[in-house]
Amino acid sequence: MPTNQQRREQAKRKLERQLARRAERAKRRRIVATAITVGGVVVVVGLIYLLVVLNTGENTPAANGETPDPxxxxxxxxxxxxxxxxxxxxASKPVDAPPDVDPSPNAGTVKVNLKTGQGDIPLTLDRTKAACTVQAIEHLVKAKYYDGTPCHRITASAGLKVLQCGDPTGQGSGGPGFAINDELGSLPKPPAEGQPVPYPRGTLAMANSGPNTNGSQFFMVYGDSQLPPNYTVFGSIDAPGLATLDKIAANGITPGQNGPEDGAPKTPVSIETATVS
Known part of the structure; x- marks a missing residue:
């Protein structure tokens, strides 16, 4: 039968084993916690690195005012x-930037003919109204940029009757890879700030997406319209061209996102060739 001394020694050894096991378990818990913490830091650092790498580079606003591309x-x-x-x-279609000669030709006119499947649209570009715009559009015509491109939009509301062309993609967002500054000197002054001004039937003007974002898109006014004085007028539509536009308008509109009076021409219209006379 064990003596009291032996029982005390056995209890002491049991307690020591329990304390050793507890210490070992505590050590393992600390090791696991440290590993989890280090792993979390590594994951966070890795994510930060990826975000920095993937977003490196300065975003430059596109010349036509669209969402910047990194x-x-x-x-x-x-x-x-x-x-x-x-x-x-x-550019939506390969083309060089126009020559920027000094001085810019600012007198006289340029005759351009748009041959479409619905008929010819003769235009008169006027250097006195917008010398830099005419120089650029003449360059695009001679470079055959407009050949084989659609007229993607027509409107027929009471205050806006236009056919818009000049985007090779046909989506309304394409351009030539360069921008032309606004030339608004020939427009009448609005009756009050923020008020529209008349764009009479026969007006030829540039489409844009904001100040100084003119590219290759233009619109032809086939019915007296009212617009803000923000669109460069650079010429006019000759009488045979207006007859063609009337025919296109009479064929109707495929309604778009802006309603039944604004969409694609119901009978598709494409510029087969554009030539300088």
Whole structure:
């Protein structure tokens, strides 16, 4: 039968074993907690690294005012008086920037004919109204940029009757890879700030997405319209061209997002060729 001394020694050894096991379990818990903490830090650091790498690069606003593309290079301007903005959003159809000669030709007119499947649309570009715009549009015509491109939009509301063309993609967002500054000097002054001004039947003007974002898109007014004085007028539509526009308008509209009076021409219209007379 064990003595009291032996029982005390057995109890002491049992207590020591219990304390050792508790210490070992506590050590394992600390090791696991440390590993989890370190792993979490590694994951967070890795995510931060990926975010930094994937978002490296300066976003430069596209010349046509659309959402910036991180791959878009910085813009530059040509060295002449027109200062065409280049290097923004890539061209929808390959074409060089227009020549920026000094001085810009600012007298006389340029005759351009748009041959479409619905008939010819002869235009008169007027350098006295918008010298830099006419220089650029003449360049695009001679470079055959407009050949084989659709007229993607027609409107027929009481205050806006236009056919819009000049985007090779046909989506209303394409352009030539350069921008032309606004030339608004020929427009009448609005009756009050923020009020529209008349764009009479026969007006030829540039479409844009904000100040100084003109590219290749233009609109032809086939019925007296009212618009803000923000659109460069650079010429007029000759009488045979207005007859063609009337025919296109009479064929109707495929309603778009802006309602039944604004959409694509119901009978598709494409510029087969654009030529300088």
């Amino acid at each position: 791959s878009t290079p910085a813009t530059q301007t040509t060295g002449g008086p027109c200062k065409y903005v280049t290097g923004g959003k890539p």
